Amino acid sequence: MKTRVLGKTGFEVSEIGLGCWQLGNDFGPVEDQEAAAILQSAVDEGIHFFDTADVYGGGLSEQRIGQWRKTLSNQPIIATKVGRNSELYPNGYSKAKVKESLQASAKRLGVEAVDLAQLHCVPRDILFSGDLLAWMEDFKQEGIIKHFGASVEMLDEAKFCCEHPQIASLQILFNVFRQDAVDSLLPLASKNDVGIIVRLPLASGLLTGKMGLNHTFSEHDHRSYNKDGAAFHVGETFNGIPFEKGIALVEALKEKLPEEHNILDVSLRWILDQPQVSSIIAGASRSSQVVRNAAASNLPPLSKELHSLLADFYRMEVRDEIRGGI
Ligand SMILES: NC(=O)c1ccc[n+]([C@@H]2O[C@H](COP(=O)([O-])OP(=O)(O)OC[C@H]3O[C@@H](n4cnc5c(N)ncnc54)[C@H](OP(=O)(O)O)[C@@H]3O)[C@@H](O)[C@H]2O)c1
Numbered sequence: 001m002k003t004r005v006l007g008k009t010g011f012e013v014s015e016i017g018l019g020c021w022q023l024g025n026d027f028g029p030v031e032d033q034e035a036a037a038i039l040q041s042a043v044d045e046g047i048h049f050f051d052t053a054d055v056y057g058g059g060l061s062e063q064r065i066g067q068w069r070k071t072l073s074n075q076p077i078i079a080t081k082v083g084r085n086s087e088l089y090p091n092g093y094s095k096a097k098v099k100e101s102l103q104a105s106a107k108r109l110g111v112e113a114v115d116l117a118q119l120h121c122v123p124r125d126i127l128f129s130g131d132l133l134a135w136m137e138d139f140k141q142e143g144i145i146k147h148f149g150a151s152v153e154m155l156d157e158a159k160f161c162c163e164h165p166q167i168a169s170l171q172i173l174f175n176v177f178r179q180d181a182v183d184s185l186l187p188l189a190s191k192n193d194v195g196i197i198v199r200l201p202l203a204s205g206l207l208t209g210k211m212g213l214n215h216t217f218s219e220h221d222h223r224s225y226n227k228d229g230a231a232f233h234v235g236e237t238f239n240g241i242p243f244e245k246g247i248a249l250v251e252a253l254k255e256k257l258p259e260e261h262n263i264l265d266v267s268l269r270w271i272l273d274q275p276q277v278s279s280i281i282a283g284a285s286r287s288s289q290v291v292r293n294a295a296a297s298n299l300p301p302l303s304k305e306l307h308s309l310l311a312d313f314y315r316m317e318v319r320d321e322i323r324g325g326i
Helices: 032-044 056-069 095-109 124-129 131-142 155-162 186-191 203-208 243-256 263-272 287-298 304-321
Strands: 003-005 012-014 016-019 049-051 077-082 114-120 145-151 169-173 195-199 277-283
Touching: 003 277, 012 016, 012 277, 016 032, 016 287, 032 056, 032 287, 049 277, 056 077, 056 095, 077 095, 095 114, 095 131, 114 131, 114 169, 124 131, 124 155, 131 145, 145 155, 145 195, 155 169, 155 186, 186 195, 203 243, 203 263, 243 263, 243 304, 263 277, 263 287, 263 304, 277 287
Parallel strands: 016 049, 016 277, 049 077, 077 114, 114 145, 145 169, 169 195, 195 277
Antiparallel strands: 003 012
């Protein structure tokens, strides 16, 4: 597993990390034993960067990570998020409540100070007011968190955050079906030493190529109840693309890929080929997926021809299908 520096944190993170939303049972139930196996296989594969949030399973994801990390001699780097629990979102933000939220996360994770606390897709006007970022500076000063970053929906929010002098990282939606950040964000992030954490690398699983039109999701899976944005931002589930259209696009892209390439490996490798990316936090609901995704770190870069094929396919076939803005 290769590592990269995560912006101003200076942390050396594994270029494939683990997204732990699944450990909150938000993609369907993951039994305790499987959750432990997912975390263990991550470590076995050299993954030592984990992303979670206080709201994943109402704290379950953080609790599971906290329990598990007690058994480790080498501590992983754990990023969590703040700003979406019902106390705060959408308009209950106060410095005291945000601090309380972060302290509760630290307790569940079993750490003195959170390694990286990310604002969690907070409402645009609240982000742009700057108060939350100023509070994060204070929490860093007080030692409640070691570093702070933000997870955002839109590129203009990402650019705004990049200009903040202390922000260490940005978590963005970025994959072969959402490529705009290549030109409009990554150079700025790199110039300002802001580490890029990539979420939804597989567009909620679409880009694994394993799903068909008859694929079903449990009622507790956001890919069932938020497939058209009924519960949270429409751009999040399946990358904002209507499921049926997403399946058709994946099938069309598969047809275009040279025979020796499969869509899952190509999708992960395309992201790693962007030097400004620090880590891909691929989500996994079973340990075999972790092992498969970790292997992308050792794949060779994609050819120039394949990069242009993917750029053309995105521009001509995919971009206009994304709902919720970019
Ligand atoms: N607002 C935010 O800040 C925000 C929003 C979304 C996600 N995130 C973070 O980003 C992480 C990654 O995003 P994501 O999990 O939503 O999307 P993702 O990584 O694009 O897709 C994850 C899903 O893809 C499937 N998958 C992954 N690897 C596979 C493999 N090797 N073979 C077969 N299937 C595979 C699994 O589906 P099945 O479960 O169906 O097998 C898995 O649940 C999350 O875990 C979370 O930590 C943050």
